Amino acid sequence: MEVAVTGDVVALHPEIDVALLRIAQEALANVARHAGASHAWLTLSYMGDVVTLDVRDDGVGFQVTERGSGFGLTGMRQRVARVAGSLAIESEPGGGTAVSARVPAIGAGTSAVAAP
Amino acid sequence: MSPIRVLIVDDHPVVRDGLRGMLAGAPDLEVVGEAADGGEALALVGSLRPHVILMDLRMPGMGGAAAIRQLNEQGTEARVLVLTTYDSDSDVVTALEAGATGYLLKDAPREQLVGAIRAAARHEAVLAPSVASRLVSHLREPAQEALSERELEVLTLIAQGETNRGAAARLFISEATIKTHLLHIYSKLDVNDRAAAVAVGYERGLLIPHRT
Numbered sequence: 001m002e003v004a005v006t007g008d009v010v011a012l013h014p015e016i017d018v019a020l021l022r023i024a025q026e027a028l029a030n031v032a033r034h035a036g037a038s039h040a041w042l043t044l045s046y047m048g049d050v051v052t053l054d055v056r057d058d059g060v061g062f063q064v065t066e067r068g069s070g071f072g073l074t075g076m077r078q079r080v081a082r083v084a085g086s087l088a089i090e091s092e093p094g095g096g097t098a099v100s101a102r103v104p105a106i107g108a109g110t111s112a113v114a115a116p
Numbered sequence: 117m118s119p120i121r122v123l124i125v126d127d128h129p130v131v132r133d134g135l136r137g138m139l140a141g142a143p144d145l146e147v148v149g150e151a152a153d154g155g156e157a158l159a160l161v162g163s164l165r166p167h168v169i170l171m172d173l174r175m176p177g178m179g180g181a182a183a184i185r186q187l188n189e190q191g192t193e194a195r196v197l198v199l200t201t202y203d204s205d206s207d208v209v210t211a212l213e214a215g216a217t218g219y220l221l222k223d224a225p226r227e228q229l230v231g232a233i234r235a236a237a238r239h240e241a242v243l244a245p246s247v248a249s250r251l252v253s254h255l256r257e258p259a260q261e262a263l264s265e266r267e268l269e270v271l272t273l274i275a276q277g278e279t280n281r282g283a284a285a286r287l288f289i290s291e292a293t294i295k296t297h298l299l300h301i302y303s304k305l306d307v308n309d310r311a312a313a314v315a316v317g318y319e320r321g322l323l324i325p326h327r328t
Contacts, residue, residue, distance in 0.1 A: 002288070006266035041288035045266060047300050054289040088292035090284075100290035108223055 001028070002039070007046030011108040019083045019103060020044070020053050026072050027055035027099040035059025035097060051105045056098040061091040076101070119146040120237040123166035125157040125183070126150075126199065127175040131222060135170060135199075138226045145233060154183030161187065166194050167237045170220075173200045173211060184214040195236040261304045263322060270297045275314045275323050 012020075024042060031040045037059030045052045076099070077087045085103035122145055124132050132150045139145045149164045151157040155178040157169065169187075173180035184196050197218045198211040211219060217236045220229060263271065266287075273283040280298070284291045302308060305316045317323040 004288075007264050043287075043289045043293070045289070045293055045297070047264075047296060050296060052290075052293045052296055054293050056284075056288050056290060088290060090290050090292065098284070098290035098292075100292040102292065102296060 002041045004041070004043045005046070006043065007048075009046055010105060012051065013106040013108065016051070016083050016103050016106055019079050019085065020051070020101065022079055023053055023076050023087075023099070023101045024055065026076050030072065030099070031055065031057045031059065031097075034062075037096070046105065049105055051103055053101045053103075054098055056096065058096045061093050061095045061097050063093055064089055064091050117144070119144050120168060120233060121146055121148045121164065121166045122233060123148060123157065123160060123164055123169045123194070124150045125152075125154070125169060125175075125180070126172040127152050128172075131172070135229075138229055139233075141226075142230050145230065152177075154178030154180060154186075157183050158186055158190075161190075161192055161194060168233050169194050169196045170199050170233075171196050171216070173198055181210045181214045184211065184216050188215040195239065197232055197236055263301060263304055267297055267301050267304070268322060270294060271301055271313060271317050272323060274298070274310050275317060 028040065028042070031037055035057045037057035040055065040057045043052075043054045043056075045054070073087070073089060080087045080101045080103060083103050083106075085101060088100040088102070089097070090100070091097035122139060124135050124147060126132050126135070129152075136147050136150070139147055148166055149160050151160050153175040154171075157171070158178070161169070171180045171184060180198060180200075184198075187194065187196065195217040196215065197220055198216045199220050199222050218232050220232055224232075269287065270283055273286055278286065280291045280294045284294045287294070298310065298313070301313050305313050305320075307313050307316055314323065318325065
């Protein structure tokens with residue numbers, strides 16, 4: 001597996017960190033269990049206001065259906081939704097699979113003050 | 117001058133301790149009490165007469181917003197600064213509507229926290245554009261910001277005629293992430309589509325026309 005990190009790394013809120021870690025674990029477990037892949041790539045992309053986690057493989061892929069609730073995808077979706085993120089699944093038979101979690105880059109250093 | 121009396125309301129003892137510690141260095145501030153939820157805070161306000169209440173929003177039992185509403189209904193003198201771990205827009209709005217004077221994240225630097233408490237105690241509007249800007253932060257992007265290395269890679273692939281799908285395959289990432297990179301590129305270059313992004317890329321010398 002190849003791991004890449006792009007952008008300026010910032011310390012994220014623990015809830016965001018944990019969500020990304022769980023998604024990575026789940027997605028990699030799926031690759032191991034179902035994909036029959038020879039390669040997997042994990043990329044963490046820091047983009048200022050958002051961070052995305054991509055797990056891509058060159059395995060057998062599958063037909064992404066509207067319901068697409070297999071492979072623990074529903075659980076992953078709920079997990080990212082809880083931190084105001086979203087999950088995208090890109091796959092087709094024979095074409096590998098990419099799972100992409102997009103979460104707000106809420107950092108350890110963010111702060112705000114305001115008046116009504 | 118008598119010190120500003122502060123009441124700390126948070127369900128986590130470690131957070132209360134941390135806040136108390138942060139305020140300890142300010143001679144004009146005095147932490148007069150702590151409460152673990154909204155109900156306890158309401159019970160203490162009468163006797164402790166705080167000037168400023170640092171209030172967590174999410175607590176078991178009575179939450180912060182409900183407590184703020186009740187305090188206002190009781191006509192309390194105390195100003196409420198909401199403190200929370202991380203803000204969702206709805207939290208900010210709810211807290212401000214309930215009557216909070218200001219809104220801080222728990223990891224706010226000490227000076228900001230102390231400054232906000234002083235301003236609240238003076239019954240001043242806590243002049244910090246940060247929340248407003250935070251609420252709309254997703255609408256605006258820093259102008260004229262340099263492209264990141266990865267954004268330059270994406271733009272270069274697009275300039276070479278790659279589709280999103282092709283660029284994703286080349287970089288071993290998802291199309292979704294390519295699209296997100298593109299949105300950031302568009303915003304930084306102040307354009308609306310890939311053709312314009314490529315044009316501006318050449319214009320600014322970000323992309324080098326390659327010789328064959």
